[in-house]
Amino acid sequence: MARNLESLAAGLGDAAETLRAVVRLHQRGVIDLTRPDRVARMARENRIYGPPAALIMAGARHHQHRPAIADERGVLTYGELDEQSNALANALLAQGLTAGSVIGVLARDHRGLVLAISAAGRAGLRLAMMNTGFAKPQFAEVAARENVRAMLHDSEFNDLLDALPPTLPRILTWVDEGHAVPAGAHTVDQLIDGGDLRMPPAPARPGGFIILTSGTTGLPKGAPRTRVTPLASAMIADRLPFPRRGCVVIVSPIFHSTGFGTWTVATALGNKTVLLRRFDAEATLRAVSEHRAEMLVAVPTMLHRLVALGPEIIERYDLSTLKTIAVAGSALSPELATRVQDTFGDVLYNLYGSTEVAVATVAQPHELRLAPGTVGRPPVTSKIALFDEEGRRVTARNVSGRVFVRSGAPFEGYTDGRHKQFIGGYMSTGDMGRIDDHGLLHIDGRDDDMIVSGGENVYPLEIENLLAARPDIDEVSVIGVADEEFGKRLRAYIVPAPGATVSVPDIKAYVKENLARYKVPRDVIILDELPRNATGKVLRRVLQEMD
Incomplete structure (x- = not known):
């Protein structure tokens, strides 16, 4: 009886939360509840074609x-x-592809990628969005695992296509100057010029899409989403203010969750989205200034490059329209959070989530001032919980636990058949975190990043944040490596700031002065740059393989 009442209460709570999400979508302008005819049509097209295609259709009707x-x-x-x-x-479809087939797209951010996303939905094709940072073996293995039947790609990735069967259809989404179109391949422009401009027949079921996980420790997993609830937009738009019929600059890759999700909401609000194929710090400021952009979407590494330009360069550009900087994809250090807001004003929003759980929490500017580096609070339809190793709920403040999320937009399980751990309806993020006295969530690091050295538990992120605040350090990553005496020992990889010289004994002494002795790295390695993927996450598996 008690369990039934508990289930009923949970169901009523979910219904109330769904209503809140709908109201929030109306308040943000994503839907207009005063026009139920438009809402109904949008919902129907979303079910058939998926959100990206449906939103572009609606945009063409309402602001062609x-x-x-x-x-x-x-x-x-x-x-x-x-x-x-x-x-x-x-x-x-005329190429012989049929609804339900999987096609891949390997493209940087430009119109070709957006057209591929929208066209796949209209044709009922499932789209696997490939990582532009793939090496050839990874690319081939993922394409085979996802059963890709055609590949749309930029010409700069022609060499990667050698790893795929030569009979696989190839369509170029972008052709760089001086690049030839391979024999037998077509370009998107050629197909569009010869294509029928009318809507294709509606597919029997939505194709959906596959977003790959970051793959920082191994082969990226595929997280499919066949039907995407509009609540996913509510999760993004709830604590993150978007312009309406304005302009958004997105430099976070659209093939990944943050770029994809923010582009979707920006499109729902009738914005112009400015895309840059390659990130350049000054070019990004130029784009914000020239397009009078009100929002910038980036990853922490990019923000680091922006503030590193210095006031002399930053002040060349009129950034007075910029009201929101949304960042996600990797950890935002407390030091960087403060520097960004000191440079651009209190406009920074820190999103935390994953490909699997969508948006778990968002930190708003005032919260980042109160607790720099926090990932904030859950948006509408999202709930967080901390559990210990035995699966018991952690409710005490400032006590670390495994982070679990109950989301309004859960994924369907990995394409290889695996799934995340669940406890009481909450899904594991794979991170360790704690909730502070203000009710704000802080991430301590990945639960599998924890290093046991000499019997002591160490999370590298604490050491990384400490060292990142030093003016002579540009980038830092700390990992654990095998050690005969301690089981694991700490190794810090450091990229010095431009013009700086880093002293290894000084680094060790600095950590010892500020943290416990067992958190001092035994090894400090100086590098020219850290290996990162396209979303700015450090590739720890590459560091582990270094001698």
Whole structure:
């Protein structure tokens, strides 16, 4: 009886939370509850084609001539993006692909990637979004595992395609100057020019898409989403203010969750999205200034490069319209959070989540001032809980536990059949965290990053944050390596700041002065740069393989 009452209470709570999410979507302008006809049509198209395609269709109906995408080739309006998406969808089906087939896309951020996403939804094709940082063996293994039937890709990745069967259809999403189109391949432009501009027949079921995990410790896993609830947009928009019919600059890769999710919400609000194929700090400021952008979406490494430009360069650009800087993808250090807000004003929002759980928490500017580095509080439809190793709930403040999330937009399990651990409806993020006296969540590090050295538990992130605050250090990563005496010993990889000379004894003494003795790295290795993936996460497996 008690269990039934508990289930009923949970169900009523979920219903109330769903209602809150709908109201929040209305308040943010994502939907208009005063126009139930539009809401119903949007919901129907979302079920059939998926959110990206449905949002572009709605944009073409409601603001056909507004700019939708700006890249190196110029601007596409919502109407043009809609028509070209239809043409590409029909052309893909004419290539012999059938609804439900998996196609891959390996592209940087530009119109070709957006067209591939939108066209796949209209054709009922499942889209696997590949990481532009793949090495050839990874790329081949993931393409085979996901059963990819065609590959859309930028010409700079022609060499990677050698790892795939030569009979696999290839379509170029972007052709760099001086690059030839391989024999037998087509370009997106060619297919669009010869394609039917009318909507293709509605697929029997949505194709959905596969977003890959970061793969920092091994082969990226595929996290599919066939049906995407509108609540996912509510989770992003709840604590993160988006402009409406304004401009957003996205430099976080769209093939990954943060870039993809923020682009989706920006599109729902009729914004122009400015895309840059490669990140350059000054070019990003130039884009914000020239397009009068109100929002910038990036990863922490990019913010580090922006503030490193210094006031002399930053002050060349008019950034007065910039009201929101959204950051996610890897850990934001307390020192960087403060420097960004000291440089650009209190406009920083720190998103925490994953490909699997979507948005778990968001820290707003005032919370980052109160507790720099925090990941904040859960948005609507998201709940967090901490559990100890025995699965018992951790409720005390400032006590570390495993972070679990109950999300309004859970994933469907990995494409290799595995799944995340669940406790009481909450899904593991794989991180360790604690909730402070203000109710704000802090991430201590990955639960599998914990290093037991000489019987003491150490989380590298604490040491990394300490060292990152030093002016002579540009980047730092700390890992555990095998040690005969201690089982594991700490090794710090450090990239000195430009013009700085780092002293290894000084580094060790500094850590010893500020942290416990057992947290002092036994080894300190100086590097020119840290190995990172496209979302800015350090590739620890590469560091582990270094001698």
